Amino acid sequence: MVARAPRKRMYRTMQGRMVDIEKLRAANESVRAVGNMNVNARGDVLGVSGQVIKPKAEVMKTYYEAPRGRVDDTPARNKPAPVQRTAPVAPKPEIKKMTPVAAKPAPKVEAKPEPKKVTVSKPTTSTTEKKGIDAALDGLE
Secondary structure (H helix, E strand, C coil), X not given: CCCCCCCCCEEECCCCCEEEHHXXXXXXXXXXXXXXXXXXXXXXXXXXXXXXXXXXXXXXXXXXXXXXXXXXXXXXXXXXXXXXXXXXXXXXXXCCCCCCCCCCCCCCCCCCCCCCCCCCCCCCCCCCCCCCHHHHCCCCC
């Protein structure tokens, strides 16, 4: 049997273009990644000017060498409580009493005169007033 060459991962975008993701990753692996971790796309820790301070291999080595934690045979309820040390509390400064300030009176708002409403009376042709729908449909014909 002959071994096949690895197949390229080509993706079709929504617009119908073909994109090779692996080629895109390789072309941009030294570009600073977006975010607040100060790393590039490869995972190297970067400095202020963009220079590699710590390569990814060294970051991974220190991560896996650090101890995760230990299994303890003593149940948690039988362990003595750890002593919590508190920092000495500084004495509070004296608070000066404030003198009350006289409140300013609210500004007076002058009432504006309302415009006079003019009412126009329609002459009535009949002595009985129409009500409801008859009154609403009266002038539409």
